[in-house]
Amino acid sequence: MFATVAAVNVSSLGFFDSGVGGLTVVRAVQELMPAEDILYLGDTARLPYGSKSPETIRQFAGEDVRFLISRGVKAIVVACNTATAHALPQLQERYRIPILGVIEPGVEAVLACENAERVGIIATRGTIRSHAYQHALALRRTGLMIHGQATPLLVPLIEENWIEHPATRAVLKTYLEPLIEKGIDTLMLACTHYPLLIPVLRELLPADVRLVDSATTCAEHLKKELTRLNLLETTAREGKLEIHLTDLSEEFEALARQFLKKSPGRIHRAVLGG
């Protein structure tokens, strides 16, 4: 009997986000494809992206991608809805490496339910304003009623871990009221932070509203793409996670633990080349 030898020269999957949010996607990927090594870049020095202009987000996303490519990743996931909305087409055009976003998988998951007729979307102001979800949904299914709602206070509340605080409920009630009034049957959680709100959302929404989130749908889409491109790691090894941040704040480790549901391990300081 010999011990299983871990494959060598396995190339990592690269992920980037403005901060911790993308770790919900990482967690979903680790559950679905545990053998994959993951290199995660959080641009914490310049977070958040969700409130900034398309031009600035495209500049930052380009720098993030170049950092990951310089580390030799085999594919890149834009684990941030705002960056996907504003920068993905340009990134895919510019770089040869496979680059996936979180919007297409979410749109596919919404449309997987044939009965979906009234879809609410909650997201940062940047994502809502881009109309990326609204366009993608409307193009694929005619007659859908689509209601986008910018929910800019949710990320700060989640990052404070105030999910159970009365203020979060007060904020959510204001944000959800117009969607409930419009009788939505599906709510797209179009920000990678929002899966942490699912228990509270279930309480505040009518029971028959279906929740679709960016994290799990993106992981499933990624697995299909890696299989198609013959890039999936199929050995029985346990993949490693390496986290690089542009700013090392004292809060990140606790936040990362909350998003990953386990210790994030050692965290490195990233310097982006511009």
Added chain:
Amino acid sequence: MFATVAAVNVSSLGFFDSGVGGLTVVRAVQELMPAEDILYLGDTARLPYGSKSPETIRQFAGEDVRFLISRGVKAIVVACNTATAHALPQLQERYRIPILGVIEPGVEAVLACENAERVGIIATRGTIRSHAYQHALALRRTGLMIHGQATPLLVPLIEENWIEHPATRAVLKTYLEPLIEKGIDTLMLACTHYPLLIPVLRELLPADVRLVDSATTCAEHLKKELTRLNLLETTAREGKLEIHLTDLSEEFEALARQFLKKSPGRIHRAVLGG
């Protein structure tokens, strides 16, 4: 009779902040010294500063100061408590131009009341963690009871203009409760955004708690310093305000109007040299 001719070659006062907050200081300066030209830099591409590490804030503040110096300002105001706390001593050491922060004036104003015994400080996590106010107060008056409270959700709520929303009251109640329990007689609003909360704070705090804010105290201190350095603009001209931002978002103009209580005029895109 001749029309008054505006002075030429008048040099501006330079202000910088991560975003809109510093405009409360600008407004106070405009009221006190209406003849001064003001050049304001908001580093909106990288805001907020309040949650980031001292090292990152010092790097950003250095770039902000170099931008203002390259524009020929006669003095610089660090119109941000977190940047003052982490970067002011280093900036003053490095550059010859007069550079003032918002902390010293606030501390002086707190101590101007001889009866102050129990002082609460509300600020970003970065400012509280720096202990800049706590140290400055404790050094000047022995026996003071000082209670610092990080209040990281206030800036996002103010920037949404949700000042009257029940969520803001719920957040403030949680933040103020430990300060009220400790029987504070003075509350230092140690973030340039917070003057907008004064009406709500007056409602939620016992009537005898004195509020001290960074904006008006800084303007008064600046006037004294400019007089001492013989840099005060003493003509009857009306000063101009020029705003430069590193990211031009659609929200900024409305927010700026709220902070300045008037139109911000034309806004320029700033590119920092690093």
